[in-house]
Amino acid sequence: MAKIVVALGGNALGKSPEEQLKLVKHTAASLIGLVAAGHKVVISHGNGPQVGAINLGMNYAAEHGKTAAFPFPECGAMSQGYIGYHLQQSLQNELHRQNIQKDVATVVTQIEVDPSDSAFENPTKPVGDFYTKEDAAKIQAEKGYTFKEDAGRGYRQVVPSPLPKKIIELNSINNLIEAGSLVIAGGGGGVPVVQTTDGLQGVPAVIDKDRSSALLAANISADQLIILTAVDDVYVNYGKPDQKSLRELSAAEAHQYIDEGQFAPGSMLPKIEACLDFVASGANRTALITSLDHLDDALAGKVGTLIK
Numbered sequence: 001m002a003k004i005v006v007a008l009g010g011n012a013l014g015k016s017p018e019e020q021l022k023l024v025k026h027t028a029a030s031l032i033g034l035v036a037a038g039h040k041v042v043i044s045h046g047n048g049p050q051v052g053a054i055n056l057g058m059n060y061a062a063e064h065g066k067t068a069a070f071p072f073p074e075c076g077a078m079s080q081g082y083i084g085y086h087l088q089q090s091l092q093n094e095l096h097r098q099n100i101q102k103d104v105a106t107v108v109t110q111i112e113v114d115p116s117d118s119a120f121e122n123p124t125k126p127v128g129d130f131y132t133k134e135d136a137a138k139i140q141a142e143k144g145y146t147f148k149e150d151a152g153r154g155y156r157q158v159v160p161s162p163l164p165k166k167i168i169e170l171n172s173i174n175n176l177i178e179a180g181s182l183v184i185a186g187g188g189g190g191v192p193v194v195q196t197t198d199g200l201q202g203v204p205a206v207i208d209k210d211r212s213s214a215l216l217a218a219n220i221s222a223d224q225l226i227i228l229t230a231v232d233d234v235y236v237n238y239g240k241p242d243q244k245s246l247r248e249l250s251a252a253e254a255h256q257y258i259d260e261g262q263f264a265p266g267s268m269l270p271k272i273e274a275c276l277d278f279v280a281s282g283a284n285r286t287a288l289i290t291s292l293d294h295l296d297d298a299l300a301g302k303v304g305t306l307i308k
Contacts, residue, residue, distance in 0.1 A: 001038040002223035003177070006031060007213035009229055010046025010188065012292065013083060015053075015129075021086050028090035030295050032098060040177055043087065044216060046209040047079040047188030052128020052157060054078050059143065072159065073191050073202025080108050080187035087184050095182075103181040110168040110200065111190030111212055117162035125161035125206045126266070130154030151266065160205040162192060164212040168200065170219055177220060186216045210274035218281035225278045225287040227271050232291045232298070234272070234305035236262045249307045251276055275307045 008027065014020035034041050055075040062069040070078075084106030091104045123146045131139065136147035136155035147155045167173070167190065176183045189207030193200045210227055217225040233245035236257055249257075254272055263269040275287035290297075290304030298304030 001040070003040040003042075003220065004034060004224045004226060005042045005044060005213055005217035005220070005222045006034070006226045006228065007210055008043065008045040008292070010048045010050060010083075010209070012228070012230070013045065013050065013086075015049060017082075017086075020050075020083070021090070024086045024090045025093075027292060028087070028094040030292055032091065032094045032100070033296060034299075035095070035102060035182060036098060036100060042173070042177065042183045042185055042216065042220065042222070044186040044209060044213040045083055045087070045184070045188070047076065047083060048125070048127050048206065049129065050083060051076050051079040051188055051206065052126075054082075056128055071202065072204035073193070076188050076191045076202075076206065077108055080106070080191070083187055084108075084184045091182060103179075104184070105176050105181050106184040106187070107169050107173055107176070109173075109186045109190040110193045110202075111164045111186070111207055111215075112166040112168060112200075113162035113192045113194060113203065113205065113207065114165060115194040115203070117160075119160045119162040120203075120205070121160075123158040123160045124148075124266075125159050125208065126150050126156040127159055127206055128157050130156055160203075161208050162203075162205055164190065164192075164207050164215045167212075167216060167219055168193065173216070174220055186212045208270050208274070210271050211277070214274040214278040214281075214287075217278050217285075221282065222278075223285060225275060225285075226295070226298075227275065227287070227289045228292045228295065229268075229271065229289060230291065232294050232303040234263075234268060234289050238262075238264075238268075246305045247301075249305055251279060251307070254307060272307070279307055 014023045058070040061067040088104045145157045148158045150156045173185045189209040189212040192203050192205045235243045237243045287307040294303045
């Protein structure tokens with residue numbers, strides 16, 4: 001039996017509370033298979049669409065005199081609670097359905113970042129919905145947000161994405177794991193905080209959830225990191241006639257493909273880099289990239305890319 005961190009993508013959780021709840025019911029059924037097999041499981045998740053929607057809604061309400069303005073870190077914490085609640089409920093229902101006795105807990109997680117991280121000078125992390133070029137320019141002029149074109153799908157707000165350095169609630173997470181709980185932690189990459197003379201302070205940014213999941217997995221001495229994404233396998237020459245799926249990938253091979261530019265910077269590259277960070281953090285650690293729908297097949301070695 002293994003200790004496993006499973007990272008879910010925020011884009012796979014839907015655009016509304018109703019859609020998200022429907023999707024996480026399916027997610028829960030797949031994840032409880034790991035629990036039923038006896039593994040210790042920790043779940044992390046993205047929050048790009050959700051935190052963007054919360055931030056936009058809060059700002060709109062504030063501008064119209066309906067509520068106080070909410071800083072971006074507070075919006076990140078809200079997204080952790082909102083997504084965690086849906087995941088908790090769906091996992092609890094599925095555990096009950098399968099007659100498995102296990103507690104489920106969400107830990108609103110702060111993750112320390114370096115205030116001098118160069119990411120603060122170059123916002124790159126997409127959050128929120130897609131906009132036309134014209135609408136993005138209007139919002140940028142009105143609110144001072146930064147927008148960038150996102151893979152031909154439109155324009156999205158981007159915020160800094162500093163590297164995670166330290167998980168503040170690590171002891172609490174470890175205690176829950178050792179008590180036998182199914183833990184949801186590091187949601188949305190964690191709320192980014194910095195150390196100041198007055199203590200911890202939140203900063204307006206979004207940490208890449210795969211990077212923070214790799215840090216979490218390393219810090220709890222996990223055996224495996226599983227990153228669930230939109231594709232069954234990692235590919236080289238992706239989208240070309242000679243594209244090829246990779247069933248297994250060594251660290252040396254992964255670095256070679258990175259040097260060749262095989263992995264898209266805003267998509268597969270950070271996932272590969274996160275996996276490499278985790279695999280290098282201890283002996284006999286592996287990482288798996290696959291889709292949620294085919295997780296069982298990936299664990300059986302039929303699909304998915306295993307990095308070791």
